[in-house]
Amino acid sequence: MTTPNPTSRRLRANGDGTVYQRKDGRWEAAGYVLAPGSTRKRVSVYGTTRAEALTKLTEKIAASNRGVPVVTAQGSLATYLTYWLENVAVHQLRETTHTRYTAVVHQYLIPGLGRKKLAKLTAKNVRTWLNELRTVCQCCARGIDAGRNPQAQASRRPRCCALGRCCHKRLSPLTLAYIHSVLKSALEHAVREEEIPRNVARNVRIGTPRPRRFNPLTTDEARRFLTAAQGHRHAALFELALRTGLRKGELLGLRWEDLDLNSGTATIRRTLQRTTSRGLATLPTKTISSERRIALPASCITSLRAHRERQAGEQDRAGSEWQGSEHVFTRPDGHPIEPATLTRYFNALLREAYLRPIRFHDLRHSTATLLLEQGVELVVIKELLGHAHIGVTATVYAHVRLRLQRQAIDLLGHALSNLAETTTEPDDGDYPPLRVAPVR
CATH class of the missing domain: 1.10.443.10 (Intergrase catalytic core)
Incomplete structure (x- = not known):
């Protein structure tokens, strides 16, 4: 009768998965985790050491126990963005908005991040790419002027990269914020469909761009x-x-x-x-x-x-x-x-x-500005312009309200200065208040 080898006994409990060394020398850990559709799926992770593979599997099982399904998106970001535009955004956005989103996806997102795997996209990838967009000339990066004829452009004040000089045409902060918002919207839908566990674009802060300046009529x-x-x-x-x-x-x-x-x-x-x-x-x-x-x-x-x-x-x-x-x-x-x-x-x-x-x-800005200067209430202007929230009206015309506040403060200061000049005797409060004599 042979005695069992103590090293061959199971050292991991049920549900913790298995860890073993492969023939190629790597360690593989496998276990069942939560998948989309409230199902369970067996996944495998790899590492150069047993501890590394076990750590990766433990993280996936812990996320599964918190109710986070395992990532199933294996395609590229370009593939997902195309699917999102053609099957999701087209039914949720106005046609003009969908046209702008399509232009952003094909001009910026796919050329910059399209090759990245959707499941492996990180906040660092997004932040690095946005920083490049801030500094790179768009004429040079996209080659939009490469086909121009230098002789034909000689009489038009040449300024583009194809003519030998860079025009330094960089994206404005508002355009960068718009590109970032399109990416956030696309990844947010991927989270709702349980393709990815979180929206990495939301973890990237690009700063609040200055609102576009407008020129209302006086x-x-x-x-x-x-x-x-x-x-x-x-x-x-x-x-x-x-x-x-x-x-x-x-x-x-x-x-x-x-x-x-x-x-x-x-x-x-x-x-x-x-x-x-x-x-x-x-x-x-x-x-x-x-x-x-x-x-x-x-x-x-x-x-x-x-x-x-x-x-x-x-x-x-x-x-x-x-x-x-x-x-x-x-x-x-x-x-x-x-x-x-x-x-x-x-x-x-x-x-x-x-x-x-x-x-x-x-x-339209002239109408709101002139009404504010005439003392019309902000809520009335909001209803007239059809803004969704009064905060939109207050934000867009903040400079007008600040100027009106300055005028009100100056008016109060002028009134107080006149009061100090006309008052000769101090009122110490000892005298009783005046009463109007009754009229018979």
């Missing part, structure tokens, strides 16, 4: 703008934009059924934008809060009625060629106005009024 410039727009074919549009702060797409998407000129109100239900797939298309408003009802100024009601009479005359002259789109602002043949065409009209009007160049969207 009160005098706004008067000059309205004066120059009086003889324009779309005078009602420009006046409505400045007096109500509607977005360009919201103005172009207005239909006569949205206006109630008798009660002086307008209902914002849709926006008109140029899209890649459908061309000029009617889309929902930017956010749920953007779908709103606003009051129309009396001057806008008058100009809109005059504009409707002018449009009726154009429809009579067009006859059968009129394209009945029911939009408030149309071309002479009834077709909706292209956003780019409206921008050209706006820039020409600025030159005619001898005003500095600004964006059309700055009319």
Whole structure:
């Protein structure tokens, strides 16, 4: 009868897995861990020593006991980003937003991080790549000017890398923040689908970029703008934009059924934008809060009625060629106005009024700025502009509120200084308060 060898007994309890040395000299540890779908899966880890392999297996089992499923994503980040754009983001984002996300993925994310395995992507990889984007010239990195002809560019002030000199075209902090947010959104969905245990992009801090500077019109410039727009074919549009702060797409998407000129109100239900797939298309408003009802100024009601009479005359002259789109602002043949065409009209009007160049969207900022300077409450401006949260309004126009605070403090200081000058006798509080004699 043989006695059992004490070294052959099991030294690990059930559920702890097994550890053994392979023929190639490496150590392999295997065990069952939690997998997506509330199932269990046998995984193997490797190490140069027994302790190293055992440590890796222990970490996986500990994460499994906490309810974290094992990583199943074995493909590259480029493969996952393509899947995310085509199957997830396309159903959750507006078409224009999806177009911008696609451009970011194909121009920056896939060339920079696409070869990384989704399961092995780390916060250090993301931070290193973002630091490179900050310092690398985009013309040199992407080769966007490599095909240009130096002779053809000689008369256009050459400045690009293909001509022998670097233009140092680096990404702005706002663009870097946008790229980072796209990556975070994609990895967040991978976490929800239990492809990866955590979103490593959230652990990378790139700093808060400065908000984009805008150039609102002053009160005098706004008067000059309205004066120059009086003889324009779309005078009602420009006046409505400045007096109500509607977005360009919201103005172009207005239909006569949205206006109630008798009660002086307008209902914002849709926006008109140029899209890649459908061309000029009617889309929902930017956010749920953007779908709103606003009051129309009396001057806008008058100009809109005059504009409707002018449009009726154009429809009579067009006859059968009129394209009945029911939009408030149309071309002479009834077709909706292209956003780019409206921008050209706006820039020409600025030159005619001898005003500095600004964006059309700055009319919206001008509305909010002028209202704040007139003492209108922030919550009223938020409802008029259709912001989702009042914090958005407060953040965008913080500089205006700071200037108003300065004016209020100066006004109080002026009042206190006048009080000190007019007061000759100190009030020590010994005298009783004055009482008004009753009137019989």
